[in-house]
Amino acid sequence: MIDLRLLRDDPETVRLSQRARGESESVVDDLLRADEQRRSAVGRFEALRAEQKQLGKRMPRAEAEEKAELLRRTKELSAEVKAAEAAVTEADATLRRAQYAIPNVVEEGTPPGGEDDYVVLREVGAKPEIENPRDHLELGEGLRAIDVERGAKTSGSRFYYLTGVGALLQLGLLQLAIAQAVEYGFVPTITPALVKPESMEGTGFLGSHASEVYRLEADDLFLVGTSEVPLAAYHSGEILDLAEPARYAGWSSCFRREAGSYGRDTRGIMRVHQFDKVEMFSYCRPEEAHAEHLRLLGWEEEMLAKVEVPYRVIDVAAGDLGTSAARKYDCEAWVPSQGRYREVTSTSNCTTFQGRRLNVRYRDEQGRPQVAATLNGTLATTRWLVPILENHQQPDGSVRVPKALQPYLGGRDVLEPN
Template sequence: MIDLRLLRDDPDVLRASQRARGESESAVDDLIGADESRRTAVQHFEGLRAEQKQLGKQVPRATGAEKEALLARTKELSGEVKTAEAAVTEAEAALRAAQLRLSNVVEDGAPAGGEDDYVVLREVGTKPDIAEPRDHLELGELLGAIDVERGAKVSGSRFYYLTGVGALLQLGLLQMAIAQAVEYGLTPSIVPALVKPEAMEGTGFLGAHASEVYRLEADDLYLVGTSEVPLAAYHSNEILDLGEPVRYAGWSSCFRREAGSYGRDVRGIIRVHQFDKVEMFSYCRPEQAHDEHLRLLAWEEEMLAKVEVPYRVIDTAAGDLGSSAARKYDCEAWVPSQGRYREVTSTSNCTTFQARRLNIRYRDEAGKPQIAATLNGTLATTRWIVPILENHQRPDGSVTVPKALQPYLGGRDVLEPVKRS
């Protein structure tokens, strides 16, 4: 949610941000109008209330015709106050709706443009020289690790089973992510997978991304697509002690409808309806958010180094940011079978956008409540299995286990095929 002080002081900043995102500038003008309408309604209501209080003091002292006139005006005024109060409620609702329609202000330095206008910040690691790479699904089937046929039989397309070493690989990967998070002082958390509408709205997932979300109508609850949602809402309507950032690492199953991805990545487990993930989440003071963002990115890169896959870091263009993000960095791992990089992590600086919606605050040096900043970043997810299998494959279909992962897979250094290649 946008800070109304910024709207009043410098609306051109918001217009520039909307242009960078490729979104309508008229949303800014709509918000300006809603803000002015609310202030006018409040002033009118407060003027009537002041008159009402003044009459309340005059009536006991008045007599005769004067008292009758005052009583008549008091009765008349009572109706006007109720009407004005209702107008304030309506104006406040319109203002909130207008605020919710406006995306976060893009951070200075973020690339302008759309999905293809990202900037590559760095490439890390050496791409393996594999003459005819098998893809992750073929490897997973050879290893007895991935079963998409039975996933489709039981649940439909874009579902799958992880079995045998596939299940161990995911569990080991996520446990390694939690271990790293704990090492750096993050609080490990297993979070609810179902949340109320206000949690989903507060994090910005009921806007442009509403079609991606599963909703249980009978219960008016939503299945989360990331533990960012329950972690953000965890401290809603609270005042935090933010002498230092407060950080969590949430492990959850995640659910996405993939409504706009028909025909894309239908093979394997790159784009699926259900997966598991460890997500970092941080609350901090707004002036700390830029450095905190880079810290989360560094922790993501440390995890990628542990699984020994080549990757690149991109600075996502403004038009490809989610509505809550002011800046986003993606880490994309090399996928040999596709000959390209694919996203495996992202980290977003949401500044005060989510916390303003969720009423999450801290006290400044003067003891005055201020809006906190929130950030998130993926530390590991099911999709990582794709580059791990493909980059570490061997000609016979076996897969070398990265050294850091071996303790989490019972000491295995190689995953051997269970089916003939």
């Protein structure tokens, strides 16, 4: 949630952020009103409690006539304090709802607009010249690497099996990602796949993205769509030493309902309900978040270079940001069969939005607790198999193995169709 001090001091910045996202500005006024009403309710409660304490101190020294009046007022005050306390509780709940209705304030320089208003920052790598390219599913089936028919038979649409070299490719890719993360000081982490509602809500996934999340109602738990969620909740309620950023690399299975994507990317493994991913996650001081964001993007690009696929980097427009993100960069790999770039990684600067919800703090130079910033970025995921297979295909249906992945496939440099 956003910083109430920013709201009070500079509400116009919050309104401009809502405008850039293409969302309602009225929620800013709702929050200002809820904040004022809560402060008023707290002020009344504290004043009544102070009077109640003063009466308690006067009572032992009071004469009989005064004591009777004090007892009468004490009785009145008891009811008033109880009502004021209930008003504070109600005002707290109203304020919380109003805060949760506003997404993070976008970072200055973020392109305004919607999904199609991104800005291309750079294109990297030469697109391969492939006549009549096969798509990843045809290649994967030829290699006996991907089996969507049996995935659908077992679990339904948008499920699949990775078999043989397909399984080895994914495991190698994720191990390569973990190895790179460890090289740069990340703590490798295997995270829970199920989290409590407060963990999911704290990271901003139960707002506009709630329809994407699988919920186990009998247990009141949620399946994670990214290890960002358990990694953000890992230090909830704690005060960290952030002399340097605290970085984690989470390996997890991820689950997404893909609500609203009916008919989109139904072929192959581009858009599926279950996949594996290595996610970078960083806690840092707010003033370091911008530079940390660029570092995460650089590490994503380093991984893409290792698997030797052409890609581009885009600056995502404000209206296409998630609830928690103040800014997001996507890396999109070239997919020859589609003749276009497709998103394979993203990295988001969530500033203090998640830290405030999850109460993750650090101590500043004066020893005072301050809210930590959080950032995340995908380092490798199942979807990467799509551009890897397609960009390295050969006319006979075989696929060249990028040099960095060869050790994970028994040293093979080419995968032959079966």
